[in-house]
Amino acid sequence: MSSTTGEKLELILDAAYDLFGSNGFYETKISDIAHQAGIAKGTVYLYFKSKEELFMAVTRRDCEHFLGGLDTNLQNCSTMAERLLVIAKHHSMYYFERKHRTKLFFRTPNNDPELMDYMKQFMLRYMQAVEKVLTEGGVSQPVWCAESYIGMLDRIRMDILFNPEFPIEQLHERTDFVARLFLEGCNHSGDHQDQIDRDNSQEGESQ
Amino acid sequence: MSSTTGEKLELILDAAYDLFGSNGFYETKISDIAHQAGIAKGTVYLYFKSKEELFMAVTRRDCEHFLGGLDTNLQNCSTMAERLLVIAKHHSMYYFERKHRTKLFFRTPNNDPELMDYMKQFMLRYMQAVEKVLTEGGVSQPVWCAESYIGMLDRIRMDILFNPEFPIEQLHERTDFVARLFLEGCNHSGDHQDQIDRDNSQEGESQ
Amino acid sequence: MSSTTGEKLELILDAAYDLFGSNGFYETKISDIAHQAGIAKGTVYLYFKSKEELFMAVTRRDCEHFLGGLDTNLQNCSTMAERLLVIAKHHSMYYFERKHRTKLFFRTPNNDPELMDYMKQFMLRYMQAVEKVLTEGGVSQPVWCAESYIGMLDRIRMDILFNPEFPIEQLHERTDFVARLFLEGCNHSGDHQDQIDRDNSQEGESQ
Amino acid sequence: MSSTTGEKLELILDAAYDLFGSNGFYETKISDIAHQAGIAKGTVYLYFKSKEELFMAVTRRDCEHFLGGLDTNLQNCSTMAERLLVIAKHHSMYYFERKHRTKLFFRTPNNDPELMDYMKQFMLRYMQAVEKVLTEGGVSQPVWCAESYIGMLDRIRMDILFNPEFPIEQLHERTDFVARLFLEGCNHSGDHQDQIDRDNSQEGESQ
DNA sequence: AATGAATGAGTTTTCATTCAT
DNA sequence: GATGAATGAAAACTCATTCAT
Structure with a gap:
C-alpha cells in the first residue's frame, strides 16, 4: 500500500x-x-503532533494553493482590467469548485495563535498581490482598493456558502459585474442611458 | 432574587x-x-433547551439589533450618498465596537440547519435594506451592487478581527473611502492629494 | 443514596x-x-482534579491514620521499653491488617513532587515520634537509632508483602524479638532456649 | 556495527x-x-519478548550483581564483626552509588508473578547470606537477626532515596553505627562522646 | 422557579508490539 | 539480524444535560 x-x-x-x-x-x-x-x-x-497541527497543515496547503494559482493566472495578462478580471475569476472559481469545503475557514480551532498568525499573513499576501496590480495600473490608494475588491469577491463566496445551488452561469456574470463595479463605481455600471440619466440627476442631488 | x-x-x-x-x-x-x-x-x-438554542438566541438578538440600528440610522437621511455612508458607518462601527466578540460569527456550531437558515435570512434582509437604498437611488443591478457593497464593508470587519489594534481614526477614513469607491469606482476615487498621502503611508505598513 | x-x-x-x-x-x-x-x-x-490528586489524598489519609494511631497507642504506656514495643506492635499490626493494600507504597505515581515531599515529611514525622521516645529514654544518637528501629520494623512489612500467608502468631513473636534486639543487640537477644527452638524451625523454612 | x-x-x-x-x-x-x-x-x-521481560532481566542482573559483590567482599574477612561491617558497607555503598536508579525497586510493573517470585528469592538469598555469617558467629535466631539487620541497612537506602543530597561522609558513620547498634543494642551504642556530638547535630537537622 | 450534584457518552492521544522490507 | 512505519487497544478527562430537592 x-x-x-x-x-x-x-x-x-x-x-x-x-x-x-x-x-x-x-x-x-x-x-x-x-x-x-x-x-x-x-x-x-x-x-x-496534534489535531490542531493537522488543521494548520491543511489550511496552509489550501492557502498556498490559492495564492500559487493566482500568481500563475496573473502571468498571462497585461492590462489592469484583464488582471482584475483574472483575480475575480480565480477567487470565485476557486471557492465555487470547493463549495463543499467552506467550513475550513469558518469553523476553525479556537485561539490557536499560530493559525491566527498564518491567516493574517495569508490575507496580507493576497491583498498585496492585488495591490501590486492596482499600483501598476496607477490606481491611487491601492491598499484600501485591494481590500475592498477582495471584500466584494469574498461576498460571492458567502453567497455560494449559503446557497449551495448557486448556478455556475450566474457566477460568471457576477464576477464580471464585480470587476466592472470596482473600476467604474455603481453610477457607471449600468449600460443603459436611462441609468446614466438617473445617475446624472443623482450626482446633482448629492452635492 | x-x-x-x-x-x-x-x-x-x-x-x-x-x-x-x-x-x-x-x-x-x-x-x-x-x-x-x-x-x-x-x-x-x-x-x-440546549446550548445550540442559546447560541441561536444570542445570534438572533445580535443580528436583529444590527438591522434595527441600521433602520434607525437610515431614517435621518435622504440622498443615496448619505444613506450609503450611513450604512458604511453603521457596519464598521457596529463591529468595531464589538471587536472582541467576533467569534460569534466565525466559531459557530456546526451543521445546525436552523442557524444556517437564520444566517441566510439575515444576509438577505441586510442585502435588501441596501438594495432598497440603491433602487431608490436609481442604481441598476441593485442586488449585486448591494452584495458587493456589503462585501467591501465586511472586509473592514475582517481587518479589525485580525488586527485588534485597528485605530479608530483609520476606521472613519476607510469607511468614507469605501462609500466613495462604491459610487465612483477606483479610477475616480483617488483624486485628492491628501488621500494619496494617506494611501502611501498605508502602503508602507503593508510591506 | x-x-x-x-x-x-x-x-x-x-x-x-x-x-x-x-x-x-x-x-x-x-x-x-x-x-x-x-x-x-x-x-x-x-x-x-486528577488521578494523581486522588492518589495523594488516599496516601495522606492512610499516613495520617498511621501516625494518629501511633500517638494514641503511645499514650497508654510510660517506660521506654513499653513504648518501643507499642511502636513495634503498631507498625506490624497496621501493615499486617492491610497486607493486601501494600501496593500503595510500592507502586506510586512517578515524579509527583508533591507526593515525594509528603512521603518525606511522613517519614520524618514517624522518625521523630520514635526519636522522642528514645530521647526521653536517655538513648544516645536517637535519630539514627529511630531510623534503624523503623527499618527493622519495616522489614517485617516486606516479609508480609512477599509472603501473604505470613501467620499472625509469628508476627507477635517477631515483633517482640525486634524490640528486644533493638534494646540489647544480637549478642544478648537469644538467651532463652525456647527462642532458639523457634529460630531453628524458622531456619528449616528458609531452605 | x-x-x-x-x-x-x-x-x-x-x-x-x-x-x-x-x-x-x-x-x-x-x-x-x-x-x-x-x-x-x-x-x-x-x-x-516484552517490556516486562526486559524489566525482569534488568532487575535480575542488578540483583545478581549485588549478591555477587557481597560474596566477593565477604571473602576477605573472618570475624563476624568484620563481616557484618562488610555487609553494611556493601549495602549502603551499592545503593549510594546507584542513588539515581532507585526507581528500579519502587516503580516496578504490577502483578508480574515471575518478578514477585524473583524478588522473593532475592530477599531470601540475601537474608541467607547474612544468616550464615550470624550462624557462624554463634548468634541465636539468626534468621530474624538477619532480616532485622537488612532492614536497618535498607532504611539507609530509603534516606538516600528521599534525600539525594545525602553526604557520603554521613553514610560511612551511619553504616558503622548500624553495625554497632545491631551487635550491642541501643543501650550500648552511644558510649563515645564524639558519637553523641554527631548525633546532636543530626537531631538539629530533623526539626 | 432555582439549584448543583451526578451522570456517562465521547474523543484525543499514547505506546507496546508487529512485520514487511 | 536490524529496522521503523504502522497499528489499535486503552484510559484520562470533559462537559452538556438531567433531576431530586
Missing part, C-alpha cells in the same frame, strides 16, 4: 481537507480522518 | 453573548455562562 | 484505597474506582 | 537499567530505551 514516500501524508491531508472542510474542525474526529484516509488512527500522529 | 420577569433571560443572553463572542461556541462552557450570569447551571436550561 | 454530606468523598477514598493498594497506581483505572464506589466516572472528578 | 555477539544485549540492558532506574517502569518507553541504546525499537524485541 505504501509505495511512495509521503503518500500517506497526502492521504491524510486530503482526507483532513475533505472532512474539516465539510464539517469543521470541532465536528471532525481524527478517527474519521484516519478512516477516510484508509489508515489507522495512530498513523495520523506519526505525521502530525 | 428575580424582581423582573425576564431578568434572568437577559442575564443569560448577555453572558452568552460575551463568552460565545470572545471564545466561540465550542470553547464556551454552559457552566461559564451560568457563572458569569450569576445563576446556576441548571437555570440556563429553564430558558433554553 | 446520598444522605450525608461527604459520603461520596468517603466512598471514593475507600474504593481508591482498596484498588490503588491492591493493584498499584498505574494498574488502577478511574473507572474501576468509580465502579467500586458505586458512582459514575465523572463524579470522581467532582472531588479530585 | 555488531562486532561482538551479545553486544546489543548489553547496550539494551544498560539503557534499560538507566531509564527504568531513573523513571520507573511505567514512565519509561521502549522507544526511549532503544534510542538511548542507539538501536531501533524493533531490535529490543529480538532480545526480549
Whole structure:
C-alpha cells in the first residue's frame, strides 16, 4: 500500500481537507480522518503532533494553493482590467469548485495563535498581490482598493456558502459585474442611458 | 432574587453573548455562562433547551439589533450618498465596537440547519435594506451592487478581527473611502492629494 | 443514596484505597474506582482534579491514620521499653491488617513532587515520634537509632508483602524479638532456649 | 556495527537499567530505551519478548550483581564483626552509588508473578547470606537477626532515596553505627562522646 | 422557579508490539 | 539480524444535560 514516500501524508491531508472542510474542525474526529484516509488512527500522529497541527497543515496547503494559482493566472495578462478580471475569476472559481469545503475557514480551532498568525499573513499576501496590480495600473490608494475588491469577491463566496445551488452561469456574470463595479463605481455600471440619466440627476442631488 | 420577569433571560443572553463572542461556541462552557450570569447551571436550561438554542438566541438578538440600528440610522437621511455612508458607518462601527466578540460569527456550531437558515435570512434582509437604498437611488443591478457593497464593508470587519489594534481614526477614513469607491469606482476615487498621502503611508505598513 | 454530606468523598477514598493498594497506581483505572464506589466516572472528578490528586489524598489519609494511631497507642504506656514495643506492635499490626493494600507504597505515581515531599515529611514525622521516645529514654544518637528501629520494623512489612500467608502468631513473636534486639543487640537477644527452638524451625523454612 | 555477539544485549540492558532506574517502569518507553541504546525499537524485541521481560532481566542482573559483590567482599574477612561491617558497607555503598536508579525497586510493573517470585528469592538469598555469617558467629535466631539487620541497612537506602543530597561522609558513620547498634543494642551504642556530638547535630537537622 | 450534584457518552492521544522490507 | 512505519487497544478527562430537592 505504501509505495511512495509521503503518500500517506497526502492521504491524510486530503482526507483532513475533505472532512474539516465539510464539517469543521470541532465536528471532525481524527478517527474519521484516519478512516477516510484508509489508515489507522495512530498513523495520523506519526505525521502530525496534534489535531490542531493537522488543521494548520491543511489550511496552509489550501492557502498556498490559492495564492500559487493566482500568481500563475496573473502571468498571462497585461492590462489592469484583464488582471482584475483574472483575480475575480480565480477567487470565485476557486471557492465555487470547493463549495463543499467552506467550513475550513469558518469553523476553525479556537485561539490557536499560530493559525491566527498564518491567516493574517495569508490575507496580507493576497491583498498585496492585488495591490501590486492596482499600483501598476496607477490606481491611487491601492491598499484600501485591494481590500475592498477582495471584500466584494469574498461576498460571492458567502453567497455560494449559503446557497449551495448557486448556478455556475450566474457566477460568471457576477464576477464580471464585480470587476466592472470596482473600476467604474455603481453610477457607471449600468449600460443603459436611462441609468446614466438617473445617475446624472443623482450626482446633482448629492452635492 | 428575580424582581423582573425576564431578568434572568437577559442575564443569560448577555453572558452568552460575551463568552460565545470572545471564545466561540465550542470553547464556551454552559457552566461559564451560568457563572458569569450569576445563576446556576441548571437555570440556563429553564430558558433554553440546549446550548445550540442559546447560541441561536444570542445570534438572533445580535443580528436583529444590527438591522434595527441600521433602520434607525437610515431614517435621518435622504440622498443615496448619505444613506450609503450611513450604512458604511453603521457596519464598521457596529463591529468595531464589538471587536472582541467576533467569534460569534466565525466559531459557530456546526451543521445546525436552523442557524444556517437564520444566517441566510439575515444576509438577505441586510442585502435588501441596501438594495432598497440603491433602487431608490436609481442604481441598476441593485442586488449585486448591494452584495458587493456589503462585501467591501465586511472586509473592514475582517481587518479589525485580525488586527485588534485597528485605530479608530483609520476606521472613519476607510469607511468614507469605501462609500466613495462604491459610487465612483477606483479610477475616480483617488483624486485628492491628501488621500494619496494617506494611501502611501498605508502602503508602507503593508510591506 | 446520598444522605450525608461527604459520603461520596468517603466512598471514593475507600474504593481508591482498596484498588490503588491492591493493584498499584498505574494498574488502577478511574473507572474501576468509580465502579467500586458505586458512582459514575465523572463524579470522581467532582472531588479530585486528577488521578494523581486522588492518589495523594488516599496516601495522606492512610499516613495520617498511621501516625494518629501511633500517638494514641503511645499514650497508654510510660517506660521506654513499653513504648518501643507499642511502636513495634503498631507498625506490624497496621501493615499486617492491610497486607493486601501494600501496593500503595510500592507502586506510586512517578515524579509527583508533591507526593515525594509528603512521603518525606511522613517519614520524618514517624522518625521523630520514635526519636522522642528514645530521647526521653536517655538513648544516645536517637535519630539514627529511630531510623534503624523503623527499618527493622519495616522489614517485617516486606516479609508480609512477599509472603501473604505470613501467620499472625509469628508476627507477635517477631515483633517482640525486634524490640528486644533493638534494646540489647544480637549478642544478648537469644538467651532463652525456647527462642532458639523457634529460630531453628524458622531456619528449616528458609531452605 | 555488531562486532561482538551479545553486544546489543548489553547496550539494551544498560539503557534499560538507566531509564527504568531513573523513571520507573511505567514512565519509561521502549522507544526511549532503544534510542538511548542507539538501536531501533524493533531490535529490543529480538532480545526480549516484552517490556516486562526486559524489566525482569534488568532487575535480575542488578540483583545478581549485588549478591555477587557481597560474596566477593565477604571473602576477605573472618570475624563476624568484620563481616557484618562488610555487609553494611556493601549495602549502603551499592545503593549510594546507584542513588539515581532507585526507581528500579519502587516503580516496578504490577502483578508480574515471575518478578514477585524473583524478588522473593532475592530477599531470601540475601537474608541467607547474612544468616550464615550470624550462624557462624554463634548468634541465636539468626534468621530474624538477619532480616532485622537488612532492614536497618535498607532504611539507609530509603534516606538516600528521599534525600539525594545525602553526604557520603554521613553514610560511612551511619553504616558503622548500624553495625554497632545491631551487635550491642541501643543501650550500648552511644558510649563515645564524639558519637553523641554527631548525633546532636543530626537531631538539629530533623526539626 | 432555582439549584448543583451526578451522570456517562465521547474523543484525543499514547505506546507496546508487529512485520514487511 | 536490524529496522521503523504502522497499528489499535486503552484510559484520562470533559462537559452538556438531567433531576431530586
